[in-house]
Structure formats: C-alpha cells, structure tokens
Amino acid sequence: MYRIDILTLFDETVGDVLSESILGRAQERDFLRIETHQIRDYTLNKQKQVDDYPYGGGRGAVMQADPLYQCWKHVVDTYGPGRTIYFSPAGATFRQADAKRLAADYDHLILVCGHYEGIDERFIEECVDEEISLGDFVLTGGEIPAMAVADAVSRLVPGVLPDPECFENESHWNGLLEYPQYSRPEEWHGKKVPPILLSGNHALIARWRRKQAILRTKRRRPDMYEKLDLFSTKADSKLMAELKEEYPQDF
Structure with missing residues (x-):
C-alpha cells in the first residue's frame, strides 16, 4: 500500500x-x-x-x-x-x-x-x-x-484508477496536451460534436485525437511542442503532412 x-x-x-x-x-x-x-x-x-x-x-x-x-x-x-x-x-x-x-x-x-x-x-x-x-x-x-x-x-499508484489508460492519454504524459473531449448532447448552443467521434471507427478516432493533441500543443504550449519528435515514425510523418495542409497558419 x-x-x-x-x-x-x-x-x-x-x-x-x-x-x-x-x-x-x-x-x-x-x-x-x-x-x-x-x-x-x-x-x-x-x-x-x-x-x-x-x-x-x-x-x-x-x-x-x-x-x-x-x-x-x-x-x-x-x-x-x-x-x-x-x-x-x-x-x-x-x-x-x-x-x-x-x-x-x-x-x-x-x-x-x-x-x-x-x-x-x-x-x-x-x-x-x-x-x-x-x-x-x-x-x-x-x-x-x-x-x-x-x-x-x-492517481498513478496501481489500483487507484481503474486502468493505466485513464492517465496515459492525458496532458503531459507523453509530452502532448490532451485532445478535446465531448459528451452528450450531440449539439449544444449550435455547436456540434465532430462527426468523426460519432463514426464508431476507433482507428480513425484515435488518429483524429492524436492530430488534435499535436495541434493543441503547438497552439497553446509551443515550448512543449519544440521538444517533440514527430517525424520518427511514418504514421506521425503522415499526420504532420496532413496538419500542415489543413492548418497552414499554425505550421
């Protein structure tokens, strides 16, 4: 204990x-x-x-x-x-x-x-x-x-949280800020939940979340972003290419 x-x-x-x-x-x-x-x-x-x-x-x-x-x-x-x-x-x-x-x-x-x-x-x-x-x-x-x-x-002590995933995807665990989170209802004050989160495609959702985590870190904590290695894997290199095309003002 x-x-x-x-x-x-x-x-x-x-x-x-x-x-x-x-x-x-x-x-x-x-x-x-x-x-x-x-x-x-x-x-x-x-x-x-x-x-x-x-x-x-x-x-x-x-x-x-x-x-x-x-x-x-x-x-x-x-x-x-x-x-x-x-x-x-x-x-x-x-x-x-x-x-x-x-x-x-x-x-x-x-x-x-x-x-x-x-x-x-x-x-x-x-x-x-x-x-x-x-x-x-x-x-x-x-x-x-x-x-x-x-x-x-x-909260990092084994057993305190039900699963390590509860903290391993959060801000600062791997050098990134956490992606945006949404809950019900699907539309609130005219703002809708991103459609990808309603798709049921877990692989695409995970990909979207990583992109959002990278984007949020770049915008809000450039000091953290500068320390990241986002080109060591083909998957991240592809994500970065997409981010630069989708958000040229940020990259």
Missing part, C-alpha cells in the same frame, strides 16, 4: 479534501493511505507555539525546527522512513515527470507544509530529501502544494 503523510498546521482541512472521491475510495480499498499530522501536537510548550522571530531581524516569523522534527520523527518511527519533501518557492518546479518518479520509486512520502516566512533551515538540512515548488509564485502555506502533489502522485 502506498503511504503519504502530511505535516501541517491545518490537518483536518487537508485530510478532508484528500479523503473524498477517487482518493477516498482508493483508501477504502487499501491501495493508498493518506494521513495528516498536526505539527502543534509536537511542541514542548503549553502555548503550542511553532514559530518565533527570525535571527538577524526582519518581518514575520519562522517555523521552528524542533516541532517539525518531533512530528517528522513520530511519522518515521511509526511508519518507517519516507521520501521527505518540503514545499518552497526555492524548490524545483513540479512536473508530471516528478509525479511518475515519486509514484514509481517510493512507496512512502512525507510532505512538509511550511508557513509564515518559511522554516528553520536546520530542519531542511537534517530531514528533507528534496524541495518542490508549484511554480514561480508564492503561497501563504504549503498545504495547497501538498494536496496537489499528493493528488498527482496518488
């Missing part, structure tokens, strides 16, 4: 979000276990204080090393060592490749949610294996990144 432990000041909120829908059902079936741990429970003072003024001056407060360490140590002593991740604007930007790596290479993650002006560097040096950022922006705490990473990794 894959395990994720989250060290946070908002354990009930985070735990409730990650216990719903697909992740909740996966936990009921013992494919996955996500638990949150209230950092304040591991302080050694009556006030449950977890932060203090930064040495050297400056605004705000810094989360102290020892409450974090005691909480982290409890998780390690109880459930065994895990890959410890701290969410920080200074971390490497999280990508789908990281979700794949964390799901495949580890069976236990320990996610540390910071707050205020960050956490004491000594805890990072002693306990953290890697730092992760969601992007080039700053949040008030690490809970949103922790939930995002837990969700992205969990």
